[in-house]
Amino acid sequence: MDKRLQAIAENFDKMKIGVDEPFKFNCTMCGKCCKGRTDILLNPKDVFNLAKELDMAPIQVIEKYCEVYVGESSRIPIVRLVPVGPYQICPLLKGNRCSVHNAKPTVCAIFPIGRAFSLPVEEAGNAKFSGKDIQYILQPITCGDKRKEHTVREWLSDFNIPVDDQFFVDWQTSVCRIGASIREIEKTFPESVMGQIFNLIFASAYVNYITTQDFKEQFDKNIAKVVELVEMLPKKLGDFYKFIKENGGGDSDE
Numbered sequence: 705m706d707k708r709l710q711a712i713a714e715n716f717d718k719m720k721i722g723v724d725e726p727f728k729f730n731c732t733m734c735g736k737c738c739k740g741r742t743d744i745l746l747n748p749k750d751v752f753n754l755a756k757e758l759d760m761a762p763i764q765v766i767e768k769y770c771e772v773y774v775g776e777s778s779r780i781p782i783v784r785l786v787p788v789g790p791y792q793i794c795p796l797l798k799g800n801r802c803s804v805h806n807a808k809p810t811v812c813a814i815f816p817i818g819r820a821f822s823l824p825v826e827e828a829g830n831a832k833f834s835g836k837d838i839q840y841i842l843q844p845i846t847c848g849d850k851r852k853e854h855t856v857r858e859w860l861s862d863f864n865i866p867v868d869d870q871f872f873v874d875w876q877t878s879v880c881r882i883g884a885s886i887r888e889i890e891k892t893f894p895e896s897v898m899g900q901i902f903n904l905i906f907a908s909a910y911v912n913y914i915t916t917q918d919f920k921e922q923f924d925k926n927i928a929k930v931v932e933l934v935e936m937l938p939k940k941l942g943d944f945y946k947f948i949k950e951n952g953g954g955d956s957d958e
């Protein structure tokens with residue numbers, strides 16, 4: 705975890721802000737937050753919004769601007785905007801302006817607000833979580849000025865993000881459930897099979913969308929299939945691969 709995220713995690717309770725609490729901030733569009741950043745992660749909706757805005761397919765956006773890797777602790781594919789050049793500038797910054805203002809990634813859009821959803825792993829399969837469980841924080845403001853006042857609700861609505869964003873809850877819940885199953889099956893499944901499983905999660909979560917159709921409906925269908933598959937695998941194939949591993953089978957260099 706980088707130092708900025710570590711500081712937020714450690715001070716989360718002190719930074720909490722209610723959805724109708726006011727805060728003062730005015731972005732002066734200096735572009736500084738788009739330079740030297742290696743932590744702009746995209747969720748599936750961000751990729752979809754960018755694809756729609758840029759009139760590209762989701763996979764084209766990812767191939768042109770991002771890298772994909774498996775998260776060390778989440779164990780799911782992560783999509784990250786790759787900064788360019790010696791000053792590590794976001795590839796979507798043109799001049800000092802964000803070229804995708806209306807579709808900018810959530811993490812950029814909601815700054816200086818941050819959000820989190822506390823989800824104990826053991827409760828990941830429990831459907832009781834809703835958008836009302838999302839908690840908001842006001843991050844330290846070291847840029848812009850304080851000439852404008854907003855509530856969290858108003859700030860998010862400028863980017864069409866509801867304060868009880870059900871997509872955010874569903875995505876976080878799915879990440880938790882998929883990660884829990886992956887950690888389990890990684891103990892026995894061969895690397896080659898894990899690679900195929902990661903590809904399938906990546907394609908279903910981030911890539912397989914038609915941008916002229918509703919995002920959430922497609923996301924719900926795609927992610928439900930993935931969750932079902934990874935939760936079924938340990939039961940169906942786990943014993944099989946365990947048997948192979950214990951009896952001298954598995955991946956080979958030959």
Ligand code: SF4
Pocket residue numbers: 737738739741744794795796797798801802803804808809812
């Ligand atoms: S997507 Fe836009 S706001 Fe976010 S870092 Fe890139 S240029 Fe800046």
Ligand code: SF4
Pocket residue numbers: 730731732733734735736737738815847848849
């Ligand atoms: S959020 Fe802050 S650093 Fe980023 S463009 Fe606005 S004022 Fe500048």
